[in-house]
Amino acid sequence: MKRALLLTLALLGSISAATAQDAAGNAQDGARRVAMCIGCHGIPGYQASFPEIHKVPMISGQGEKYLAAALQAYKKGERRHPTMRAIAASLNDKDIADLSAYYADHGAANPEVPDTAAPAPAKVAELLAKGACVSCHGENFNKPVDGSYPKIAGQHADYLAASLRAYRTTGNANVGRANPIMAGMVQQFSNAELKAMAEYLASLPGDLRTVPQPRFRR
DSSP states (O other): HHHHHHHHHHHHHHHHHHOOOOOOOOHHHHTTTTTHHHHHTTTOOOOOOSSSSSEOOOOTTOHHHHHHHHHHHHHHBBBHHHHHHHHTOOOHHHHHHHHHHHHSSSOOOOOTTOSOOOOOOHHHHHHHHHHTTTHHHTTTSSOOSSSSOOOTTOOOHHHHHHHHHHOOOOSSSSOOOHHHHHHHHHTTSSSHHHHHHHHHHHHHSSSOOOOOSSOOOO
16 A cells, blocks of 8 residues: 555656656757766766765666756755755756756667566565566666656666665755655665665666766867
């Protein structure tokens, strides 16, 4: 019953949030605003050191609606990350739409991604079922059921684990994500269980990638 309620709220939340993310983005315009992004997201394996140490997420090939939703959340302070909030605060809605369109188009779809993910180890499979992860992120974790949810297959394991922990972090000015649906989901798990799920998800093929880009562009 609780899980059904959470999933219903997740769907309603994605619908209500869509109005802020539905502005049509222009990838070419986004390319002219990307200089602030490539210093972290254009370097393969680049690792953030503050407020937590982990690889910065791969965003090339990520869903456009999700990228827009994430940037809006940073801008509003619903996601607490000093650097990302400062960057998002400098963007208007068109900038966000354009950057989201740019990165969504920046990585070609991976034809080798199967429709169903490879079986997880038994314990991890139990954890994923308990969290009803496929209900939002799709059977292969690369085709979410709604564009406002992220692709997570192949994402860096340490980033995924840090993100999951952030949904239940409160009272921290630099870390945390104000999403009641995900907060309710992650409360069920220990840090070790979140890490195990993250490592499995990171092992899966997906569309996400880091496309190398020079720090300074002409």
